[in-house]
Amino acid sequence: QRRLVLILGDQLTPALSSLQAADRQRDILVMAEVVEEATYVRHHKKKIAFLFSAMRHFAEHLRSDGWTVDYQTLDDPDNSGSLGGEIARAAKQHDAAAVTVTEPGEWRLRDAMEGWSDALGLPVEILPDTRFIASHDDFADWAEGRKQLRMEFFYREMRRKTGLLMEGDQPIGGKWNFDAENRKPAKSDLFMPQPAGFKPDKITKDVLKLVAERFGDHFGELGPFWFGVTAAQAEEALETFIEQALPKFGDFQDAMLTDQRFLYHSILSLYINAGLLDPLAVCRRVETEYHAGRAPLNAVEGFVRQIIGWREFVRGIYWLKMPDYAGENFFNAKRALPDFYWTAETDMACLRAAIMQTREEAYAHHIQRLMVTGNFAMLAGVDPKEVHEWYLMVYADAYEWVELPNTLGMSQFADGGLLGSKPYAASGNYINKMSDYCHSCRYKVQQKTGEEACPFNPLYWHFLERNGDKLRGNPRLGQVYRTWDRMSDEKRADYLDSADRFLEKLV
Ligand code: FAD
Ligand code: DLZ
Ligand code: SF4
Numbered sequence: 001q002r003r004l005v006l007i008l009g010d011q012l013t014p015a016l017s018s019l020q021a022a023d024r025q026r027d028i029l030v031m032a033e034v035v036e037e038a039t040y041v042r043h044h045k046k047k048i049a050f051l052f053s054a055m056r057h058f059a060e061h062l063r064s065d066g067w068t069v070d071y072q073t074l075d076d077p078d079n080s081g082s083l084g085g086e087i088a089r090a091a092k093q094h095d096a097a098a099v100t101v102t103e104p105g106e107w108r109l110r111d112a113m114e115g116w117s118d119a120l121g122l123p124v125e126i127l128p129d130t131r132f133i134a135s136h137d138d139f140a141d142w143a144e145g146r147k148q149l150r151m152e153f154f155y156r157e158m159r160r161k162t163g164l165l166m167e168g169d170q171p172i173g174g175k176w177n178f179d180a181e182n183r184k185p186a187k188s189d190l191f192m193p194q195p196a197g198f199k200p201d202k203i204t205k206d207v208l209k210l211v212a213e214r215f216g217d218h219f220g221e222l223g224p225f226w227f228g229v230t231a232a233q234a235e236e237a238l239e240t241f242i243e244q245a246l247p248k249f250g251d252f253q254d255a256m257l258t259d260q261r262f263l264y265h266s267i268l269s270l271y272i273n274a275g276l277l278d279p280l281a282v283c284r285r286v287e288t289e290y291h292a293g294r295a296p297l298n299a300v301e302g303f304v305r306q307i308i309g310w311r312e313f314v315r316g317i318y319w320l321k322m323p324d325y326a327g328e329n330f331f332n333a334k335r336a337l338p339d340f341y342w343t344a345e346t347d348m349a350c351l352r353a354a355i356m357q358t359r360e361e362a363y364a365h366h367i368q369r370l371m372v373t374g375n376f377a378m379l380a381g382v383d384p385k386e387v388h389e390w391y392l393m394v395y396a397d398a399y400e401w402v403e404l405p406n407t408l409g410m411s412q413f414a415d416g417g418l419l420g421s422k423p424y425a426a427s428g429n430y431i432n433k434m435s436d437y438c439h440s441c442r443y444k445v446q447q448k449t450g451e452e453a454c455p456f457n458p459l460y461w462h463f464l465e466r467n468g469d470k471l472r473g474n475p476r477l478g479q480v481y482r483t484w485d486r487m488s489d490e491k492r493a494d495y496l497d498s499a500d501r502f503l504e505k506l507v
Pocket of ligand 2: 032034039043083105399
């Protein structure tokens with residue numbers, strides 16, 4: 001009996017569990033561009049264009065591979081506007097007996113799918129997403145009975161499970177983690193790597209036109225559009241990264257430079273999350289560079305840890321804790337997201353740079369997300385829900401399963417320390433150490449208080465003081481609070497007053 005197999009926009013791989021379970025002679029694959037997915041948050045234009053083009057290319061690939069694909073474009077007059085509507089239309093049209101889908105990455109859609117079977121009067125089978133190393137049960141088993149969930153211990157399990165960078169049951173190099181070597185500031189030079197860019201083909205050009213017409217008022221620049229949109233192009237991007245940037249990936253992982261948006265990062269998250277690259281295959285490919293002596297251990301281990309450690313870990317937390325997780329607000333922060341997160345119009349050079357490149361590229365690297373835009377929002381007391389929605393909208397790699405724990409947990413500490421042991425709060429000094437932003441800033445990073453002072457400086461103490469009841473008991477903050485307590489009353493008042501003045505003007 002004929003089945004429909006729904007393939008979502010971030011499931012673009014032939015290895016997908018639903019495709020593995022399907023019969024290419026009998027079954028029909030359904031793919032649909034729908035307004036609901038493009039607007040449940042108003043995604044960056046580049047992100048929508050990337051996904052629609054990648055979806056259209058993948059549909060072509062499937063057809064050439066012998067599959068029947070029912071592909072609904074956004075501008076088709078019959079388009080119902082939602083995935084539920086599209087599957088209902090297709091079920092009727094093709095007289096299907098059942099629906100199969102690989103589990104979606106977001107709780108929202110997973111929850112909606114629970115109602116599909118009743119609505120359609122057909123069985124709907126939801127298969128596990130086998131693109132991950134840890135299944136939901138694996139993670140739940142690991143988490144069971146632990147007071148704290150720490151990435152480092154989970155990561156070691158993933159190293160053992162995959163055998164990546166292992167010598168028997170021991171980590172290569174005698175240590176699991178070389179992060180201490182990965183904190184060097186960078187200097188710009190003429191030979192900085194650039195991520196592989198691709199010229200839009202006819203399919204992409206059609207999509208760009210459609211996105212400009214239909215989503216022209218969404219955040220972000222549509223052009224120049226240089227993302228890869230096929231598995232082959234994503235492979236090329238991987239090889240470019242390996243050749244140009246991987247050897248220094250570790251050393252400069254935390255660095256930031258005004259005129260270097262990509263530094264030694266891979267710019268692969270959008271491809272991995274959409275299915276164009278397989279995460280484990282990427283790690284194995286990168287591991288061969290270490291064995292061939294072309295990349296040092298701190299780079300290769302650091303890269304592998306981001307993928308089999310952090311990426312898997314945040315997904316585990318997401319499915320373990322949703323749906324309540326999205327509503328957490330440990331500090332009870334209520335401020336609206338400042339306007340400059342949309343316009344980049346601010347005198348703070350670090351925020352301006354991070355937001356401008358976000359607008360133009362739908363990309364910022366990890367330390368910009370964590371220590372610039374994230375850190376500022378937490379210090380200023382912005383409502384974590386607004387912060388979360390911003391991150392989900394503006395980055396080409398953003399889906400809730402990976403974005404939410406990173407934003408709400410790691411960057412805003414809104415889960416009260418489930419994901420991290422202390423808030424990533426930092427004053428201007430950290431940004432100055434890791435970047436060149438402060439040279440071109442109107443504010444003075446060395447100045448602690450007053451009109452000219454870097455706003456991060458008073459905001460840092462204001463954050464700690466106003467949340468003292470929640471944070472003073474944290475052993476990792478003991479030293480910081482001792483420093484605060486040792487200051488004169490006058491100095492403390494000066495900090496708090498400077499921060500209040502800044503916050504009063506912040507809209
Ligand atoms: P690289 O620095 O080259 O890292 C290599 C790969 O490791 C990435 O491609 C990615 O697949 C993985 N990775 C690295 N760090 C993480 C992490 N913390 N969590 C999960 N995977 C990681 N990543 C997303 O993929 N989608 C998001 O929506 C997202 N939102 C974030 C929001 C905040 C507030 C923060 C602090 C981080 C977020 N991250 C997110 C994690 C990280 O910033 C991005 O994965 C990374 O910047 C992507 O760029 P890259 O491919 O050049 O990464
Ligand atoms: C993000 C996105 C967008 C913008 N558009 C579509 C779409 O039109 N059709 C589709 O199947 N998927 C789209 N996606 C990806 C989904 O939002 C994603 O599959 C879910 O959020 C689950 O991760
Ligand atoms: Fe950012 Fe402060 Fe440096 Fe300006 S001085 S760039 S606001 S850290």
